[in-house]
Amino acid sequence: MDLFFDQALARRYHSRSQAARVLTETWAKYNMYCPRCGYPRLTHFENNREVADFFCSDCKNEYELKSKNGAIGRRISDGAYETFIQRITSANNPDFLVLSYDLEALRVNNLWVIPKHFFTPSIVEKRKPLRANARRAGWVGCSILFDQVPIQGRIGVIRNGTPVNKDDVMKNVERASHLETSNLNARGWLLDVLNCVNSISKEDFSLVDIYKFENKLKVLHPENNNIQAKIRQQLQVLRDKGFLEFLGRGVYRKKGSL
Numbered sequence: 055m056d057l058f059f060d061q062a063l064a065r066r067y068h069s070r071s072q073a074a075r076v077l078t079e080t081w082a083k084y085n086m087y088c089p090r091c092g093y094p095r096l097t098h099f100e101n102n103r104e105v106a107d108f109f110c111s112d113c114k115n116e117y118e119l120k121s122k123n124g125a126i127g128r129r130i131s132d133g134a135y136e137t138f139i140q141r142i143t144s145a146n147n148p149d150f151l152v153l154s155y156d157l158e159a160l161r162v163n164n165l166w167v168i169p170k171h172f173f174t175p176s177i178v179e180k181r182k183p184l185r186a187n188a189r190r191a192g193w194v195g196c197s198i199l200f201d202q203v204p205i206q207g208r209i210g211v212i213r214n215g216t217p218v219n220k221d222d223v224m225k226n227v228e229r230a231s232h233l234e235t236s237n238l239n240a241r242g243w244l245l246d247v248l249n250c251v252n253s254i255s256k257e258d259f260s261l262v263d264i265y266k267f268e269n270k271l272k273v274l275h276p277e278n279n280n281i282q283a284k285i286r287q288q289l290q291v292l293r294d295k296g297f298l299e300f301l302g303r304g305v306y307r308k309k310g311s312l
């Protein structure tokens with residue numbers, strides 16, 4: 055995997071944003087493999103397709119590339135809010151490839167895969183409508199809250215300029231796929247509770263520890279009136295999926311780390 059962009063290609067563009075788009079897409083096309091099946095290349099979709107940028111010609115999985123110059127930070131801006139919510143509820147939602155690069159050095163710094171089933175309403179921020187005097191007045195955009203994606207769903211492919219071993223990437227993607235659920239509501243609960251578990255610093259924790267997140271979960275799921283029961287149910291799901299071990303007497307142990 056070559057982390058540098060094509061310098062000759064970079065010289066052809068005067069606009070930084072146009073150059074960045076071409077450089078990152080070209081880079082992904084020639085350097086990124088399919089993290090689902092390991093096929094060595096991704097295929098670029100036609101430019102006019104909005105939803106996904108790449109697909110794997112072997113397993114047919116689709117990927118959308120999100121790129122940013124410098125650090126990714128907390129937020130990644132995306133398109134229209136309603137469109138995004140529709141997309142994450144549909145079955146053909148793509149996995150995301152989140153890439154941070156250095157446009158001065160013309161190289162990739164970090165790359166993560168976020169599998170499609172990690173997208174829930176909790177990680178999408180609705181922005182304020184554009185003002186009346188804006189060209190697209192009333193338009194509502196959204197941002198993806200990158201730091202709200204559970205760590206199990208932010209799978210490193212390149213970390214601080216060093217590629218992660220491909221087998222490890224694929225193993226982590228495979229493990230993350232165990233968190234797939236049948237519908238968006240179930241997905242939301244599972245990943246929100248997983249985020250709470252992740253923010254407990256101890257390896258072993260009790261129901262008392264996890265019940266401390268009751269108010270936070272109530273804000274995310276105001277329709278639910280029995281949050282504690284829902285938490286216990288989700289802990290069982292995490293245990294069944296191999297992310298937790300139940301030690302008895304309301305004590306749980308985290309299993310494996312990414």
Ligand SMILES: [Zn+2]
Pocket residue numbers: 088089090091092093110111112113114115
């Ligand atoms: Zn594939």
